[in-house]
Amino acid sequence: MTDASRHVVIVGGGFGGLYAAKRLGHAPVRVTLIDRRNFHLFQPLLYQVATGGLSPANIAAPLRAVLKRQKNTEVFLGEVVDIDAANRRVILSDGSVLYDNLIVATGSGHHYFGHPEWEELAPSLKTVEDATRIRHRILFAFEAAERETNPQERSAWLTFVVVGAGPTGVELAGTLGELAHHTLRDNFQHINPANARILLVEGTDRVLPTYPPKLSARASRALARLGVTVRTGTMVSAIAPDQVVLRSGDQMEQIRARTVLWAAGVQASRLGRVLTDRTGAALDRAGRVVVQPDLTVPGHPEIFAIGDLASFTHQTGQPLPGVAPVAMQQGRYVADLIVSRLEGRTRAPFRYKDRGAMATIGRSAAVVDLGWFRFSGFFAWLVWLFVHLMYLIAFGNRILVLIQWAINYFTRNRSARLITGESPWPPRH
């Protein structure tokens, strides 16, 4: 083990950080992975937790369990608040850690376009807590509608607005449609859940705007079949506990809705700004750190930013999207680069190998864009299913999710429909 005193510190156990750590498992370095949480979360399936199809633990893997066979790797539960680049030190809320190489992979959160007060009213989906909170809101709305006798109030409880028609918004709206039309059928005496109104609001001219137009059109049709009304070219201009105001061009429309879910703007995590303050690197508009072709921060060949935190434009002129495959490939690239340097070798700049994109729309429909081949429908859904299962980190989770999906598919039930958290009744919102 040459140079095993060489210390790589990774901040963040998402796709970028975890794949970097795994790739360094046999490298002649010491690795410390720091995260606030004790688990890796498979965020692409988080919307299924929010809609009662899966449990949080199904899509999470304890970091210590994932990395326990890597003798050179330590998992450290803590919150990084600052980076002392001059002294090669990350500052935690309760201590500090020295590094030789630093990989910052703290991801992104949601952005409310200058309306931070909307966060409380229109929750977004990033953490396990977000997912159980949204699950609470959605299921609770049907319960409240069942109890409500005033028809106008009842219809406000049965109106769901999803803001943003990227993959998360489309998947949330589609699953809401599934829930209303199938899962909750015959569950109530005073309401028909199928009467729920589900609006998917998108600022651009089509759903899944980063996908080819043909797949957007197919996704739109699949959403319509699930009872989802798509409103393109529409922005949210106000949100209150019981209503939302939409604007399309000069038209304003007030909609009575008790449940608004946010799947729009993304903003890199706070450490992006910290990193630029400490190193002089540039930030892009989404708060991401503009990185060099080798994913380092300018002037600091020992500091890397990867995944959703990084703005990488060298290949296409456009920043790479904030999706799991980018983060995974960047994590592996950086790990290999660190090892190459130790061995005195150089390495070509990072190149993203785009294997495509996919999104599901409710039960047994999906769109898949492989670049050279685009398809949708049931086969696309099977591909989506297979790919997502394969990338789940823990072996046990793969089996459990597969079986849970099979049960959900055949029974049309979703057994993780629990209203949990403080004060299930009466409503607080």
Next chain:
Amino acid sequence: MTDASRHVVIVGGGFGGLYAAKRLGHAPVRVTLIDRRNFHLFQPLLYQVATGGLSPANIAAPLRAVLKRQKNTEVFLGEVVDIDAANRRVILSDGSVLYDNLIVATGSGHHYFGHPEWEELAPSLKTVEDATRIRHRILFAFEAAERETNPQERSAWLTFVVVGAGPTGVELAGTLGELAHHTLRDNFQHINPANARILLVEGTDRVLPTYPPKLSARASRALARLGVTVRTGTMVSAIAPDQVVLRSGDQMEQIRARTVLWAAGVQASRLGRVLTDRTGAALDRAGRVVVQPDLTVPGHPEIFAIGDLASFTHQTGQPLPGVAPVAMQQGRYVADLIVSRLEGRTRAPFRYKDRGAMATIGRSAAVVDLGWFRFSGFFAWLVWLFVHLMYLIAFGNRILVLIQWAINYFTRNRSARLITGESPWPPRH
């Protein structure tokens, strides 16, 4: 459908209430099941959620899904705050419901022997939120020990005290031993989880005091093998955030411990007192309503109290224990009695058919007391496993729990080891 206007209101969707509702599914009555939560919880396995072996949804079943095929049954999400026995009306926090027959089955909570301030310091296990909170505390203690450099502080983080050696306490302590010795092995760099000290404190002279002494002795040996220290004849006299004071006879002992879990005193839920205030029925020392031989409240043949809420002494002179089989049998009895009366028939008093009791101690050990046959060890554990699987309400949960158990057994992992909830780091307690 004769007399379908006859309205049976059931308060509480635990074992008693749910089994009554199911039994009334084809009876010529209208049924309303009221619960604060939207799901039935299989409490006997809650300790496995608290120790990261299962997810909450694995042991919960949405009440609406369970009862959706019963056309005469309505599920009502709400909190009952009072009972207007004179007008046959239950009062909710936001409304009221009239009844012809009322079944009160609101169960029990924990009791801190005149020290309500201990609740915050030594959480008990009754709800899904309790379980995730305890899971947080347990997992967090190991994380904090890993980060702690002061040996005394570290040992306080690695000391766990479980108060009360009934089935829940024994199962919690045993699973803690399992976690420390097996699940977390090789997960840490600075601590050895197997050095954790697990104390099981019991006021009487043996663990599982309601079981035959021979099984208590076997349970004690199984606990010792898992590294659990049993302290019988010992009471807790003080609890602070970082210590607990134990008293055995005249001996006082101060123990530095960061994690104290409460599995001692049980107290019937608040509706027990409401019911006695409104009907003049007697309360026993544990806050349970003393019921007639047919489980009615004296003077009110239309009001029944069942399960943990009821004190039924007519068979043995001793109140029946607060366990699931009692509640299930009472729920079914009351349902049958209501139908018999509608048909003009009478019914013999309730008789509890005791089919035995069982408890597990960690992986692959259990004690089973069938009355006529007592056994322990691996075969007992298989019986325990089978019985618990069979009583899980939802079919999907049976499959998922079986597979999760198989994975946990063979990998010795517990994948639901998530530290969730507010402020995972730094500690608040």
